[in-house]
Amino acid sequence: MDKLTPDTPDSPVAPPPAPRPPSRAGAVLGVVGLLLAALALALGGLLWQRLSAAQEELARRSLDSSSTATEARTVAAQAEAQVQELQARLSVAEVKLSEVSLQRSQLEELMLSVSRSRDDNLVQDLESAIRLAAQQAQVTGSVQPLISALQAADQRIGRAAQPRLNPVQRAIARDIERIRGASLADIPALAAQLDELARQVDLWPTLNQVGPQAVAAQPAPGAPAPVAEAMPDADPAGAGAWAKVKTWWQRIASEVVHSGRDLVRVSRIDRPEAVLLAPEQTFFLRANLKLKLLNARLGVLARQLRIAQADLVAVDSALERYFDPKASSVAGARAAMLRLKRDLVDSPMPTPDETLAALAAAAGGR
Structure with missing residues (x-):
């Protein structure tokens, strides 16, 4: 029996399959992925540079804020001193008010001790009461004591029924109307x-108050997941790998976008x-x-x-x-x-000038 050589036509050998040329769509997507990666790296570097500048600016502002806080403490101490000074002034005003009340009581006792005629006592009593009420109004800042004194004087003159005091009564009515119309x-x-x-x-x-941040839109629970582009049926393993790579890049891009939104707020700043x-x-x-x-x-x-x-x-x-x-x-x-x-x-406190002038004329006319 003759030996069969490899070259004999009786034992043919199948030639190896020719390599399949790479898909054109896969090459394009790879180039796009590389470009997106380079763009993401560039954006990350730019964000890092801006974040570093912002940190330096915040450090400088923090130093300025500490100095401003020291000045604010000094101003607060000065304001506290001014409050104490105003309290002292208020106590002095209260002492003056008590002195005025004491003077009024002393004057009333002195008027009662002096023997005068009925009309003279009435005129002088009205004048002293109105002057003391005017002083009370100046101290308290309210015209109510002065109006009450004028109304009491009007009632006393009405009970006295003296014709020569009628001009005083008309002057009291005009003063009451003028004092009530004054803007105090x-x-x-x-x-x-x-x-x-x-x-x-x-x-x-305040303007620097940070509000609630907006929540990023998430896909609905029942929404279908993004599906990778259809690859040739002859290479299912390559299509699955490419889908994983595409999903990974999409997740990285989404995280970068969300992180950028958390780090940066875009708003109009009129007063830095x-x-x-x-x-x-x-x-x-x-x-x-x-x-x-x-x-x-x-x-x-x-x-x-x-x-x-x-x-x-x-x-x-x-x-x-x-x-x-x-x-x-x-x-x-x-x-x-x-x-x-x-x-x-x-505005200046109104005074009963017409009433006082009418009382003086009534006392001098007698």
């Missing part, structure tokens, strides 16, 4: 409004000093506003209306600069301060 500040109402504003300071939102206000500095800002409102209240009680107006102007400026003007509480506070500044009018 209502001290108790203004003090109550300032107390209400001081209680609302903690409710005013208000937006970069530190929380500690916000606390001292609110405390300073409370002290200014309390100082304005003490100024109102002490009849120092110009000082109270200056404090309200400072509080309004701080509201406009550091707090959110779109908030309803801030808008209401600014409107209330505008009304307060309009009501804090340092």
Whole structure:
């Protein structure tokens, strides 16, 4: 038997399969994936550079905030000293009021001890009572004591039934009408409004207050997952690998986008000093506003209306600069301060000049 050689036609060998050329769509997607990766790396580097610059700026602002906080403590100490000074002035005013009351009682006793005629006693008693009521009105800042004294004088003149005192009675009626028509500040109402504003300071939102962040849109639970592009049926293993790579890149891109949204807020900044206000500095800002409102209240009680107006102007400026003007509480506070500044009018206290002149004429005419 002859030996069969490999070259004999009796034992043919199948040739190896030719290599399949790579898919054109897969090559294009690979290039796109590489471009997206390069773009993601570039964006990451840019975000890292901006984050580093922001950290340096925040460190510098933190140093500035510490110095500003020290200044705020100094201003708070000065405001406390001013409050103590105003309290001392208020105590002095109370002492003066007690002295006026003592003088009134001494004058009444002296008038009772002196023997005069009935008409002279009435005229002098009315004059002294009206003058003391005018002094009381100057001290207390209210015209009610003066109006009460004039009404009491009118009633006494009516009971006396003296014709020569009729001009005094007409002068009293004109003075009462003029005093009631005078525009004076209502001290108790203004003090109550300032107390209400001081209680609302903690409710005013600042410009640097961060609101609730928006939640990123997530796919619905029943929504189908993204499916990779159809690959040739001849290479199912390559199609599965490509689908995994594409899903991985999509997940990385989604995480980068969400992280960028968490790190960066895009908004209009008109006042950078208000937006970069530190929380500690916000606390001292609110405390300073409370002290200014309390100082304005003490100024109102002490009849120092110009000082109270200056404090309200400072509080309004701080509201406009550091707090959110779109908030309803801030808008209401600014409107209330505008009304307060309009009501804090340092007008002179009206005096019963016509009544006093008529009383003097009646005493001299006798």
